[in-house]
Amino acid sequence: xxxEELGIRLSNTSGQEKTQCPQCSHQRKKGSEPCLSVxxxxxxxxxxxxxxxGGLNEKHSNPTPPIVRPKEKPKTDIPEEVMSxxxxxxxxxxxxxxxxxxxxxxxxxxxxxxxGEVVNIKSRTADKKFRQEKNAEKCFYRFDHMEGMETIxxxxxxxxxxxxxxxGYNNVVSIPDGAIAPNAKPSDAKFSYLLSAxxxxxxxxxxxxxxxxxxxGDAMRDELSRRIGREKCYRVSYPDGCKDMNExxxxxxxxxxIDLITDAHPYPIDGVITIADVTEDAxxxxxxxxxxxxxxxxxxxxxKYRVSPSEVTVxxxxxxxxxxxxxxxxxxxxxxxxxxxxxxxxxxNFPVKHHLLKLVGKFTGKAFWGDDRLDEDxxxxxxxxxxxxxKFIGTQETDITxxxxxxxxxxxxxxYGLNGLIIDPxxxxxxxxxxxxxxxxxxSRVLASLNSFAKLYEIHIWVVAHPRKxxxxxxxxxxxxxxxxxxxxxxxxxxxxxxxxxxxxxxxDEDYVGVHVHKIRFQYKNGRPGMGKxxxxxxxxxxxxxxxxKEGLFx
Amino acid sequence: MxxxxxxxxxxxxxxxxxxxxxxKIWVKLNNNEATESQWHIAxxxxxxxxxx
Numbered sequence: 001x002x003x004e005e006l007g008i009r010l011s012n013t014s015g016q017e018k019t020q021c022p023q024c025s026h027q028r029k030k031g032s033e034p035c036l037s038v039x040x041x042x043x044x045x046x047x048x049x050x051x052x053x054g055g056l057n058e059k060h061s062n063p064t065p066p067i068v069r070p071k072e073k074p075k076t077d078i079p080e081e082v083m084s085x086x087x088x089x090x091x092x093x094x095x096x097x098x099x100x101x102x103x104x105x106x107x108x109x110x111x112x113x114x115x116g117e118v119v120n121i122k123s124r125t126a127d128k129k130f131r132q133e134k135n136a137e138k139c140f141y142r143f144d145h146m147e148g149m150e151t152i153x154x155x156x157x158x159x160x161x162x163x164x165x166x167x168g169y170n171n172v173v174s175i176p177d178g179a180i181a182p183n184a185k186p187s188d189a190k191f192s193y194l195l196s197a198x199x200x201x202x203x204x205x206x207x208x209x210x211x212x213x214x215x216x217g218d219a220m221r222d223e224l225s226r227r228i229g230r231e232k233c234y235r236v237s238y239p240d241g242c243k244d245m246n247e248x249x250x251x252x253x254x255x256x257x258i259d260l261i262t263d264a265h266p267y268p269i270d271g272v273i274t275i276a277d278v279t280e281d282a283x284x285x286x287x288x289x290x291x292x293x294x295x296x297x298x299x300x301x302x303x304k305y306r307v308s309p310s311e312v313t314v315x316x317x318x319x320x321x322x323x324x325x326x327x328x329x330x331x332x333x334x335x336x337x338x339x340x341x342x343x344x345x346x347x348x349n350f351p352v353k354h355h356l357l358k359l360v361g362k363f364t365g366k367a368f369w370g371d372d373r374l375d376e377d378x379x380x381x382x383x384x385x386x387x388x389x390x391k392f393i394g395t396q397e398t399d400i401t402x403x404x405x406x407x408x409x410x411x412x413x414x415x416y417g418l419n420g421l422i423i424d425p426x427x428x429x430x431x432x433x434x435x436x437x438x439x440x441x442x443x444s445r446v447l448a449s450l451n452s453f454a455k456l457y458e459i460h461i462w463v464v465a466h467p468r469k470x471x472x473x474x475x476x477x478x479x480x481x482x483x484x485x486x487x488x489x490x491x492x493x494x495x496x497x498x499x500x501x502x503x504x505x506x507x508x509d510e511d512y513v514g515v516h517v518h519k520i521r522f523q524y525k526n527g528r529p530g531m532g533k534x535x536x537x538x539x540x541x542x543x544x545x546x547x548x549x550k551e552g553l554f555x
Numbered sequence: 556m557x558x559x560x561x562x563x564x565x566x567x568x569x570x571x572x573x574x575x576x577x578x579k580i581w582v583k584l585n586n587n588e589a590t591e592s593q594w595h596i597a598x599x600x601x602x603x604x605x606x607x
Contacts, residue, residue, distance in 0.1 A: 016591065037581075039595060044602050048581070055602050135592060189593045297565055336565035339572060364607055365563045381606045388600070 001056050008038060008045060015040055024050035068135045070121050074102020074109035082108060085126055090249040091162050099142075099162060107131070110158040112176065114143040114196070122158065122176065132176070138193040140173035146197070151206040153261065154224065156217055160210065160245040167249070167257045173197075179211060179220035194227060195415060201228050202414065208264045210245055213238040225267060227414045230456050234264035293526040297333030300532040300545050304517045307334065308526055309419065309458040311497035312450050316465050316486050318478045321504045322513055322536060323464050324348060324424050328355075329543045330462075331422065332362040335389045340419040343409045345393040345400065347428035352392050358541055359386060367539040391416065399430040402446050406453050413457050421454075424464035427487075443488035447495040465492065478503075482518055497521040504536075511535075512546045566607065573601035 003010055007022030018034035024047060025031045035049040043056030078096060082103050086096050102109035102121070112120035120136035142161055146152045149171040155161045161174040176193055194201065201207065207228055211217035225233040239256065242248045249257050285291070293306030307313075317323040324346065334340040349355035360382045361368035368374060374382075393408045394400040402423070409421050423429065433442050454461045467481035468488075483499040486492040493499055499519040505512055512533045520526050533546035580597040583589035 016594075037598075039598060042595065042599060044598055046577075046598065046602075053602065053605070055606075131587065132590075135590075189590075189596055333565055336569040339569070363566075365566065378607055381603050385600070385603055385607075 003038065003040070003045075003056070006045075006054075008036065010038060010040060012040060021047040021050060021052060023047060023052040066135065067137045068133065070111075070118055070133050070136065073118050074100065074111050074121055075104055076100055076102050078103050088250075089159060089163075089246055091159070091166055095162055095166050099165065110141060112136075112139055112141055112143065114139050116144065120176070124158075137196075138176055139196050140193055141176060142173045143197065145170055146173050146200045146204070149200070150204060151208065152200065152204045153208040153210055155245055156211045156220065157244065157246075160212075163246045163249040163257060164210070164261070167254045167261075169261065175220070175224075179214075179216035180223065182215040182219045191223070191227065191417065198411075198414060202411070205232060206234060207232055208234045208236065208261060210236045210261075210264075212244045214243060217244075223417070226458055227417055229410065229414075230267040234266050236260045236264045291525065293522075294334070294338050296330055297337050298515075298532065298534060298543065298545060300534070301515060301517075302527065304527045304530045304532055305498065305500065305515070305520065306526045307420075307460055308522065309460055310455045311521070311526075312447065312454050312461045312463065312495075313498040313500060314463050314465060314483055314486070314492050314496040315500050315502060316467055316481055316483055316492075317502040318470055318481060319466060321478075321502060323502045325536070325541060326502045326513065326515070326534075326543060327422060327424055327462060327464055328359060329362050329541065331390070331420065332359060334420060335386070336363070338419075340389065341416050342390050342420040342422060343393050343412045343418050344390060344422040344424070345405050345429075346422065346424045347394070347400070348425060355392075356383065356386075359390065361540040362542050365540050365542055368541075370539065391418075400428070401430045401432060402449065405429070406449070409453075409459070410457070413459065418457070418459050421459050421461045422464070423461070426463055426465035439487065440489040440491065444491045444495060447491055451495065451497075463496075477507075480514070480516055493519060498526065513543065566604075570601070570604045573597075573604050577601045 009019055010017055011019075017038050017040060019036050019038060020032065020034055021036040025033070025035065028049065036045055036047045036052070038045045044054070046053040076097070078101065083093055083096065085108075086101075087093070100111055100113075102111065104123075106125050107123040108125070110122045110124075111118045112122065114137070119139060120133050122130065122132045122141070124130050140146065140154075141158050151171055153164055153169060153172045155164065155172065155174045156179055158174050161172045164172040177190065180190060207225075209221045209224055211221040211224075221235065238244075238248060238260070239252060242251060245257060245260075248260060293308035295302050295306060315323050315327060331342050331344065335342070346355060349358070357368045357379075360374070360379055363382050363386060364374055364378055366374035366378065368379075391412050393405055393412070405421075405423060409418060412418050431442060431446075433439075437445070450461050450463065453459070465486045467485040469485065470481065471479045473479050480501055480503045482501060483493040483496065484490055496519065498517070498521065501514075501516040501518065503514045503516060505514050513536050515532045515534060517527070517529045517531065520529055534543040535546045536543055577597040577600070580589050580594050584591065584594045
């Protein structure tokens, strides 16, 4: 299939183009309006009027355009009026020159140096119009200045970074694209500059986040700190009437800027939380009393178990009754319904290729084995989507410990912004008891570390653990185990936020999977304990609701 | 191209969400708040999901 055969008329042979839509343009009053977006390189098209869309059949290996470096460095010959503009904003001529700021036809140019080379140029006009080099590498502004630094200050814009340079701070960088909108779901592309700075960010002892004093700045600060690790992040508090560091410099002078950096305060993670620290969060909760955890994707569980960030859920159940299968199904639901991202340690599903096929089966709802199994194209497309959402942990190491899993999760969170972490099962992890520590104390200590990790990084952690012993009832059928039956004491129940047993109930009359919710810590938002029935489709590994009616599921 | 699985609620929800995200990026691109690269990625994510 070609664009010509589809009736799409193009004037270019590569790149991106807007043209008329062969499906709807001839019927429209504004027939000449180019409403069809065509990506010629990728072979894709989309009409913004009639939503006609599709792709050519060619396989496209690299959807991202290659990174391009600026053809020339900025011209550092700064006119007097531009230098005055900087001076009016508290930035001296010395700093403008040392930072190699450029100017070209109304545009002030901020060069992004990385490894001594200009990899991007961000330009702005006096009236705050911005532009960047097309397809340039995304990296921090002043990237080279954080090399080897124990403390790094991150600002939201170049002028704020220059304000700090003016006050004598050299360990300052700025994010390249400004903040994110409040309540926006942060995309990986928005944070792509973090990848090249991973060594510096994870190696630094202290990160001071000097974002703007507005809702977007707050949102950016929260997401950056979540990815970098809040244990090392500090915040600054601006004086009244100041939105950013440049305003502080202009209105209050250098000493105030230095005071703000000196007085930067840590995130409240040390165990001491003042009321002021959580006032805004509590008010948010008050104003949005109906905010609940996320649905698992099974309507029958909505009133029993919902998923919230920063919690730990323990899953148990008799072996071969589907704990891991249900866990995988929940993960796929969270990916599809909420676009969550997961790190997963699933030792019983190695090698990963088998596990991946099972996940694809759940993802597509199609069998991955047998004569009617899904086709290669569907499998490949599904895997490319899942690749954005699921990362396997601990696949090459023999002695996996909770510490090593959390360390890998920390890096994954920095790179991709994880929402969920699955440890399945507990007994395949190498457990290293401290001297004199018994299993009860060990479980208590490790669950406490999982809890603090979940809260620190706002990640939901699921731990799948086998029960210590299995008991049968009078009919010689396995009794539903509770979290108290897991090896390692009642801490499993006491120290988790939520506790669930997956149990298959099978007799002559019925056959279903019972999701027994034993404990929900925050019942006002995550549901109340109870049991939901699901059925299991062995062909594709998906769980559906046990009753015939799908009411509420297909809204 | 394989037939879409119209009965799968979760898949439909995901496609809808990817479509919405692409639309948002498109608006941002027009306002110079997003890059072409972001536009490509969002479009490909959505179209890929539509292939399933």
